[in-house]
Amino acid sequence: MGCDGLGTRAVASPLESARFGCSVERLTVHAEHPASFTMVREAVLLSAADVIVLRYPADRVDWFAKLALLGRTAIFADSLSYWRLRPGDGRRPEPAQGLRTTTLTDAAAVATLVSEIFAAYGSHYSANPLFGATEALAGYQEWALRSAAEGSCLALGTAAAHLGLATLDEQGPRTEILLAGVVPEAQGQGLYAHLLKGIEDGTLARGAEEILISTQVHNTRVQRAWARYGFEPVSAVLTVHLVKSRRIIP
Structure with missing residues (x-):
């Protein structure tokens, strides 16, 4: 979706459209495939979708006023901060007895963990x-289940219980962490670093060159954890929802 050699276009998102009961399209402007605002403007004007979820590099500071x-109706939805780690450079925690990361494919367990970890997550x-x-939340569960079906979902825990979960996109030389977290009752105990270690181990094993992760800029707690582990910030992306004015609920 977004920009490529053929131009800029909004692409239908059938899963989101079905889930929310309105037509949703996605338009993503990548820093490595720059697009002018004129190109984005044309894509927006050509779209008939009720909602366009537009993401673009945060340095395009003049775009929001033009989008309005x-x-x-232009809704500022979030600002994402992206962080990167070179596999092998992580500050790994000392091994903890009985704690391990394993590939998780059980659909019920994945759905439960996502519900517990991300129920209060303030996404776009x-x-x-x-x-x-x-x-x-159902969308996050569907997203996680797709990763699990591909063998790209990790669980952190003991023989008795799952304590954390990470879903991954492991294409090519990059591992992108899509979702990662620890269940509320186990937070604040240093377990998140063990989850990151499991991801780094898997990335090293397959010879990938980079681990990428993102979150809303307000989520400073997890960004401090990334910094402690060795991640570095690399970019920021803005999300704007462009909504047909007749669809806005008072």
């Missing part, structure tokens, strides 16, 4: 009154 003039969906919290 395109005949849609929270900014839009058309997108309900229950449906947004």
Whole structure:
């Protein structure tokens, strides 16, 4: 979705459309494939979707005011901070007896862990009154289940219980961490670093060159954990929802 050699276009998101009961399209402008605002403007004007989820590099600081003039309601939805680690450079925690990371494929366990960990997570969906919290959480569960079906879901825990979960995109030379967290009752005990270690171990094993992760800029707690582990910030991305004005709920 987004920009490529053929131009800039919004691409339908059928899963989100079905989940939220309105037509949703996605348009992503990547820093490595730069696009002018004119290109984005044309893509927005050509779209008939109820909602366009637009993501673009945060250094395009003049874009939001221009987006607000395109005949849609522009909702500032979030600002993402991206962090990167070179595999092998992580500050690994000392081994903890009985604690391990394993590949998780059990659908029920994945759905339960996502619900426990991310029920209160303030994602970009929270900014839009058309997108309900229950449906947004179901979307995270679907996303995690796809990773699990591909063998790219890790669980952190003991023989008795799962304590954390990470879902991954492991294509090519990069491992991108899509979701990662520890269940609420186990937070604050240093377990998150063990989850990161499991991800780094798997990335090293397959010979990948980079681990990438992102979160909303307000989530400073997890960013401190990344910094302690050895991640470094590399970029920032803004998310804007462009909504047909007739669809906004008062």
